[in-house]
Amino acid sequence: LYDRSSISLTSKTSPELWGELMGDQGITTAILDRVLHRVEVIHMDGDSYRMKHRKSVFSAEV
Numbered sequence: 487l488y489d490r491s492s493i494s495l496t497s498k499t500s501p502e503l504w505g506e507l508m509g510d511q512g513i514t515t516a517i518l519d520r521v522l523h524r525v526e527v528i529h530m531d532g533d534s535y536r537m538k539h540r541k542s543v544f545s546a547e548v
Contacts (some may be wrong), residue, residue, distance in 0.1 A: 495521065 501518055505511040 499507055501522070504518065505514040508514045508517075
């Protein structure tokens with residue numbers, strides 16, 4: 487599928503910390519090298535839109 491389709495990959499962990507998460511820096515570097523080739527990274531920082539607009543399950547409403 488190389489160069490024929492798109493992939494959306496989301497993570498709460500930044501790529502810098504993936505080596506620690508996966509336990510092997512060499513494998514992690516190889517994976518990131520292939521995933522990040524010809525990519526557009528969109529870094530979103532701030533409050534969660536989903537959590538901001540949800541009603542709390544612990545609300546006082548009965």
